Amino acid sequence: MKSWDLLELASRNIRESRLRNALTALGIAVGVASLVSMLSLGIGLQRLASTGIQRSGLLDTLTVTPAGNGGGRGFNGAGRATVSPGTEPRALDETARLEMAKLPEVREVYPNLLFSAELRLGERTARRSIVSAIPASAKDSEAFASIQGKFFSSASAAEVLLLKNLAAELAGAAPGKPPVPADLAKQLVGKTLTLSYAERTATPDGGFNVVFRNRAVEIVGIVDRDTNAGGGRGPDGSGGVRVFVPLVYAEGLHAMQGADLRDGGLGLAHAPTYTALVVRLKSPAGAATAEAAIKKMGFNTFSVIDVTSGLRQVFAVIDLFLGAFGSLALAVASIGIVNTLVMAILERRREIGIMKAVGASDMDVRKIFLAEAAVLGLCGGVFGVTLGWAIGRIINFGAGVYMQSQGVPKQDFWFVPWWLVLGALVFSLVASLLSGAYPAARAARLDPVEALRYE
Amino acid sequence: MDSSLLAAEGCGVLYSDVASPSVIPERSGIQTADLRRHYEIGGNLVKAVDGVSVRIDSGEFCALLGASGSGKSTLLGLLAGMDRPTSGSVTVHGTDLASMARDGLAGYRLRTAGMIFQAFNLIPSMTLLENVELPMRFAGVDRKQRSQLAREALERVGLADRITHRPRELSGGQQQRGAIARAIINHPKVLFADEPTGNLDSRTGAEIMDLIRNLNHKEGMTVLMVTHEREIATRYAARMLTMADGLLIDDQTI
Secondary structure, three states: HHHHHHHHHHHHHHOOOEEEEHHHHHHHHHHHHEEEEEEHHHHHHHHHHHHHHHOOOOOOOEEEEEOOOOOOOOOOOOOOOOOOOOOOOOOOOOHHHHHOOOOEEEEEEEEEOOEEEEEEEOOOOOOOEEEEEEOHHHHHHHOOOOOOOOOOOOOOOOOEEEEEEEEEHHHHHOOOOOOOOHHHHHOOOOEEEEEEEEEEOOOOOOOOOOOOOOEEEEEEEEEEEOOOHHHOOOOOOOOOEEEEHHHHHHHOOEEEEHHHHHHHOOOOOOOOOOOOOOOOOHHHHHHHHHHHHHHHOOOEEEHHHHHHHHHHHHHHHHHHHHHHHHHHHHHHHHHHHHHHHHHHHOOOHHHHHHHHOOOOOOHHHHHHHHHHHHHHHHHHHHHHHHHHHHHHHHHHHHHHHHHHHHOOOOOOOOOOOHHHHHHHHHHHHHHHHHHHHHHHHHHHOOOOHHHHHHO | OOOHHHHOOOOOOOOOOOOHHHHHHOOOEEEEEEEEEEEEEOOOEEEEEEEEEEEEOOOEEEEEEEOOOOOHEEEEEEEOOOOOOOEEEEEEEEHHHHHHHHHHHHHHHHEEEEOOOOOOOOOOOOHHHHHHHHHHHHHHHHHHHHHHHHHHHHOOOOOOHHOOOOOOOOHHHHHHHHHHHHHHHHOOOEEEEOOOOOOOHHHHHHHHHHHHHHHHHHHHOOEEEEEHHHHHHHOOOOOEEEEEEEEEEEEEOO
């Protein structure tokens, strides 16, 4: 029998007992909808959490510090900071930086440059702040997602980004009033700021001199972050940073670093070392390999991969539970299919007998029943996916309204990826074919004489 | 069975040599050898057909008579490939039905045997046209050709203006004519009719019988008809087989 004929016969049979089949399909739909909505809630929550982490740059970032006594553990002892046993501690200098940059997993390596500076806007009172140097790639990170104004025009531009609190102070806004970044940007962007800092100049004997310098920099943007939220990259406690400058520009300033005092004491000032290097990876997947390689070089590393792998485990369990609940509903719906089709056999016993009498083979009858199951399953599946999607939209909308009323930015909890839609349809089809298998086999086995004997 | 008596009646060839059905030279027509069909109902063994050996030639019009419970419908079912014998052999146009698998029997019902019933047995949810098309669906005939052949068949039985009607909108005679159109749509070699006029008044019954006789005369279709109306049998059939208690007790040519 041709498949089109099969489908036609199946759908006409389904139309014959419209109500019962509609109810069966509705059962499937509810099952699929519960599966889809449960899983998309899980996926949505996971996405919410992981995009947050990803945009913060934590997943693909390693912080490297010198190992041993003098290196200093620059990150408040948080996280994992270990060095492979038996490796000689070495200086975190330019050679090391280039070596790390050559690792295949690494996208870029840049120093964690932090220095203290005094800022003056025109005649107004000077403010002190720690200045953090950030690479051009930081543009995509979450910290700068809601920037007012624009990001640095180039990595070597004499430009600064200010946190909104500092900007408010510089603009002379009344204290106690929450700063509005957009207004501050209107006021300050394009203005020139004077940056006073300590420059380190190496002397031939291995020591260095400290000279105070003034540099004029242009304000290009206001960052909508609280000072304590940690505007800097990495978990190294860069709270207190209220000013950002481009990395290459900052390197040209030769500002005094924490490590310089030690280096000066050791007579190493002609070969400056870094307090910490930030290693950005091409993808979070390469973290373990890169970490191991860097430790082998003799440095401490820190990453949050461990933390997030735990998170992933939690989400896997959540998904499992949500999926199990959803599947349960679909399983119940599958019993509905079995019931409907067994009923149909009883009702259509004579019809099956007639079809067999005029030449239908066992396989023809089996296929007709399977096709009916498939049509029921697919109709239920399509309706169920739509229903699940609609439920998701409604919850997203409701949650959005609630969150906005609570002053929290609106976020989507619900996410239905295309593979879930496809998967749900395939799943409902497979489930219905499996439930149709028994009724179909039973119908196929009917003997024509037997089937036609009953009136 | 008294084979000498039956042989003397002289319609076709009747085999008493049940042990060697394979020596039969003719490959057309229907032949059975010691055909039996026993089944159990409520613990009682019913010997519905209990050793029938008969030969019906290609193109014959045979009536199968007998009281109710004589086993005539069961025999028809066995010959039409609707049922399988308990023992014995049944060969129709060269195919041995007894040794056939279920699929083979389905193919036989589809292409070699056409069947009409007392209760018409049209599928109520389908239009007349769809009912007639049904066997062609199983034969894999494509849609366009199917529809055309079904229309032609319905025209031949005089129902050209009823093709979109459902069975319940038709009279008994019209339904049976539709059933005949369905039965002959795949050009079967044998038409099996189980009390085709049993649910019809005598005038309509005569119309149906004329139609069946036409198929036999003009197209050379072999017809085997179960009936309990001796009058109809004598009027239309060329040969009358009579059954009682699962056995053929009479075979006469008219």
